[in-house]
Amino acid sequence: MNCNEFKVLLSECESLADLGQLPEVTAHLKDCAACRSVLLYEGKLRQGFAGIAGEAAPPDLAARIMAIQSEQAPESAKSAESAEPGWFDLLLSSLQGFPFKVAFAAGLTGFFAAFLLLRQPQLAPLNEPATIATHQEQAVPATGRDEAFQLAKTEEQPLPASHNKSLQFDAPAVDAKRDSSDSGSMQLAMTPKEEAAAPADAHQIAESSEERIPGAVTFALDSSSDTFIADKTAGAAAVSLADEPDASEPEMQLAMSPAAERETARSVKPSAPARFASPPPSGETRARITASQKMSESKNKKLELSNELFAETESSDPLADELRKLLEANAIDLPEGFISLDELAMRGYLPAEKLRRLRPPTGSGWYLQKTTGQLRIFLKKR
Amino acid sequence: MKMTPEELWKLAIRGDQPSWQKLYELFGGPVYQFFLRNTRNVEMAADKTQEVFLRIFRSREAFGGGSLKSWIFRIARNLLIDEWRRAGHREVLSDNLPEIADTATGVEEEVINAIEHAQMKEMIDECLELLDEDSRMTVCLVYLAGLSIPELASVMEMPLGTAKTRVRQARLKLDAMLCEKMQIKRVEQGL
Numbered sequence: 393m394n395c396n397e398f399k400v401l402l403s404e405c406e407s408l409a410d411l412g413q414l415p416e417v418t419a420h421l422k423d424c425a426a427c428r429s430v431l432l433y434e435g436k437l438r439q440g441f442a443g444i445a446g447e448a449a450p451p452d453l454a455a456r457i458m459a460i461q462s463e464q465a466p467e468s469a470k471s472a473e474s475a476e477p478g479w480f481d482l483l484l485s486s487l488q489g490f491p492f493k494v495a496f497a498a499g500l501t502g503f504f505a506a507f508l509l510l511r512q513p514q515l516a517p518l519n520e521p522a523t524i525a526t527h528q529e530q531a532v533p534a535t536g537r538d539e540a541f542q543l544a545k546t547e548e549q550p551l552p553a554s555h556n557k558s559l560q561f562d563a564p565a566v567d568a569k570r571d572s573s574d575s576g577s578m579q580l581a582m583t584p585k586e587e588a589a590a591p592a593d594a595h596q597i598a599e600s601s602e603e604r605i606p607g608a609v610t611f612a613l614d615s616s617s618d619t620f621i622a623d624k625t626a627g628a629a630a631v632s633l634a635d636e637p638d639a640s641e642p643e644m645q646l647a648m649s650p651a652a653e654r655e656t657a658r659s660v661k662p663s664a665p666a667r668f669a670s671p672p673p674s675g676e677t678r679a680r681i682t683a684s685q686k687m688s689e690s691k692n693k694k695l696e697l698s699n700e701l702f703a704e705t706e707s708s709d710p711l712a713d714e715l716r717k718l719l720e721a722n723a724i725d726l727p728e729g730f731i732s733l734d735e736l737a738m739r740g741y742l743p744a745e746k747l748r749r750l751r752p753p754t755g756s757g758w759y760l761q762k763t764t765g766q767l768r769i770f771l772k773k774r
Numbered sequence: 775m776k777m778t779p780e781e782l783w784k785l786a787i788r789g790d791q792p793s794w795q796k797l798y799e800l801f802g803g804p805v806y807q808f809f810l811r812n813t814r815n816v817e818m819a820a821d822k823t824q825e826v827f828l829r830i831f832r833s834r835e836a837f838g839g840g841s842l843k844s845w846i847f848r849i850a851r852n853l854l855i856d857e858w859r860r861a862g863h864r865e866v867l868s869d870n871l872p873e874i875a876d877t878a879t880g881v882e883e884e885v886i887n888a889i890e891h892a893q894m895k896e897m898i899d900e901c902l903e904l905l906d907e908d909s910r911m912t913v914c915l916v917y918l919a920g921l922s923i924p925e926l927a928s929v930m931e932m933p934l935g936t937a938k939t940r941v942r943q944a945r946l947k948l949d950a951m952l953c954e955k956m957q958i959k960r961v962e963q964g965l
Binding site for chain 2: 406428432433438439440443444456462720723
């Protein structure tokens, strides 16, 4: 053994006593005074460091550190209690599988859609005018003709020629009816264009078809046009009150009154079936419906986003696990949010090789989430 | 029967107070001195020591075996680096180490023998203050905390060869300073 070999051994050994027992070392030390002094120096140095390490710490430090165990133990017990899953956690855990997630998301979306659809008729103001259609003869309820009429009315399109039969107006007859009616403002079911052209108080009688079943009362809820229709069988005549936004109160009362009263009031043919129809949404109502639809759209978008996030959180990534272990092993206390790997590297926690491996793809980052004292790390789009 | 630190740790995290106390007796002093020699601030050293024990207890689930001493000093080292950064120190632990020549001159046996333990401690303390931060931390981890070279490599998350080089570089600086001080002492004592 030469001096260099001895120095290398000396620098790497943990116990000088062990080093002194090696035969090669003893042999070398017998002949080399320089190495003996080096060994002596090393011994003094290590004793000096041991003396420094053994210097007393402040007396209160022991008490502070002993308190950690007693303070932290109840906290950890509490956190363990709070970590017991509640009903929502159980629900979420039951939705771990992908098909269940899809079904759950679809159910939620359907619920919101149904809720919004059912909510729409209530949006119409209560004082909106109604349409009364009085038929001379009983009409078959909810015929295609009625539906087409309502659709045409809603979409402000003229009715097809085949349907115009029931909407043909006999000018002299109308005039006669107008003369005989004090209330006015009564209109036979008419197309919107006709509505626009005709005066609001026009009184019109439609020729009714022969297919009406006497005594039948039908109700139809047309949510798309926001229209409630009731066909009441009482006679052959059909009287319609146009649903002008500025329809007067007497018109409404007339529309809602029993058939006999209406007959008296209007002096139209007795027992006429009445048609009640709420109007297509006026400007304000339309605005409210549009706002409601926008709200539902934004809710659906939020739901989709939360589903995406849920899917992201659930995916387990070995790199994420590695990063989590690194944070835990070094007891690095980071706030919730995106983790800056560069910052960790600069602080000496991440060697360059690990940094390269853990570097997330462009546009995304490692997101740290803390739930009941546990760290969850996952990739998230920035 | 003497228990290993890891065995004491297992008992301590289950609420065994004597084991926790034993762990403090084993590591409390070296951790405190590690912070004290590196910060020169008694209060901060105590606070940081407390922080280390608090963190190891809070993150007890994260310790998955291995050397408890390495884990404790890795946390201590990270806290120290955080503190340096907070205080606006330069970036620490650059990978490119400057090569240092072995300038340590031999000191005669009688001079070394003449130095008392207390004097040696004082000289070491003075030299540590003069050392650069990287070297001081390395020396403290090896000689104050008693980490082996492989443990140091684990704590500093570096290859074994790099760890050896760091220790060697730090020791050369320290030895040069100590030899200088001992020569001065020799002159003063008339040896």
